[in-house]
Amino acid sequence: MSPIEHLVAALSRANLTQAELARRIGKRPGHIWAWINRDHRVPAEMCKPIEHATGGAVKRHELRPDIFDPPHQQQPQEAQA
Numbered sequence: 001m002s003p004i005e006h007l008v009a010a011l012s013r014a015n016l017t018q019a020e021l022a023r024r025i026g027k028r029p030g031h032i033w034a035w036i037n038r039d040h041r042v043p044a045e046m047c048k049p050i051e052h053a054t055g056g057a058v059k060r061h062e063l064r065p066d067i068f069d070p071p072h073q074q075q076p077q078e079a080q081a
Contacts, residue, residue, distance in 0.1 A: 003063045004040050007050070010058030024053035 011021060018032040035042050044067050047060035061068040
């Protein structure tokens with residue numbers, strides 16, 4: 001599953017719209033649309049807020065595996081960040 005597919009699936013599981021996610025993370029709905037439909041990438045600085053806003057339904061390492069390691073590979077200070 002691609003990072004964007006993880007995001008879309010998590011929104012569906014959490015019963016969140018793109019507009020509601022945008023509200024929860026302080027962005028405009030157009031940003032979410034662009035990440036999904038145009039950029040195919042979530043900015044790294046938005047991964048943690050998205051993880052929190054979805055209640056952990058999507059993890060930051062699923063959104064940006066190029067930046068964040070899965071929890072079992074993180075250093076102790078990164079796991080707490």
